[in-house]
Amino acid sequence: MTQLDLTHRTDLPEALRFLSGDYPRDGWMGHPHFARSIQNWLGAHHSFRQMGDVLASKTQRYLNRDTETDTYINGLAYYGDLLIRNLHGHHTWEDRSYFPELAAADHRFERGQDLLESDHVELDALLDRITIRSNRAIQLQTLDPKQVYETAAPLEHDFETLKKFLNRHLSDEADLVVPILLHHKMRA
Ligand SMILES: [Fe+2]
Ligand SMILES: [Fe+2]
Incomplete structure (x- = not known):
């Protein structure tokens, strides 16, 4: 059986693509039901x-010794916090509000909902590991800067x-x- 977790999945299973033939990706933007809220949601993903x-790339540059430790740690703290806070908020809103709304509009979405919710669990576990490792590197910048490099390496x-x-x-x-949004004229 094909494993569908984020580590192993290479494509969306065909069985879940029940509307994609009618709504190919290159026609989304020009579709009359393509609402600004869809654009905003895709913009958040971008x-x-x-x-x-x-x-x-900041981590790579630091590990190649092309960036000073101070500069790297400042960037890691700023962008790491921004990404992790925004992603957690985004996942919580999708799980609690957006996906149930889509499943209520079209029950065929339920299998996709299960897949996406388990992706969120897998992503959140990775984000937690990144948070712990990043916080350790940020603290060491004050306590023992010589150890930052080794601590940041797995990042x-x-x-x-x-x-x-x-x-x-x-x-x-x-x-x-x-x-689904286009088919049911949702959020238009
Ligand atoms: Fe999303
Ligand atoms: Fe998501």
């Missing part, structure tokens, strides 16, 4: 990807994993959600 890229892999998870989750989420 900003999460950008922040993931920024954190990964390179964590942020690459985060980029991969976000890419898979956000792409599949849009493919599952946008056709």
Whole structure:
């Protein structure tokens, strides 16, 4: 059986693509039911990807010794906090409000909802690991700066994993959600 978690999934399962043939991705923006709220939601996804890229590249530059420790720690604290707070808020709102609204409008979404909610659990666990590791690096900047480099080293892999998870989750989420919004003229 194919594993559908974010570590193993390479595409959205065909069985969940029940409307995508009628609403191909390249026609979303021009569709008359494409509401500003959909644009805003996709825009939030875009900003999460950008922040993931920024954190990964800042970490890489620091580990290549192209950035001073102070500069790196300031960037890590700022962008790490911004991304993690915004993603947690976004997931909570989707799980509690957005997905139930979509499932009520179209019960075929329920299987996709299960997949997306388990993605959120997997993503949140990764974000918790990143938070613990980042906070340790930030504290060491004051307590023992020589240890920051070694503590930050595993973050390179964590942020690459985060980029991969976000890419898979956000792409599949849009493919599952946008056709339903357009089909049922929701939030227009
Ligand atoms: Fe989302
Ligand atoms: Fe999500």
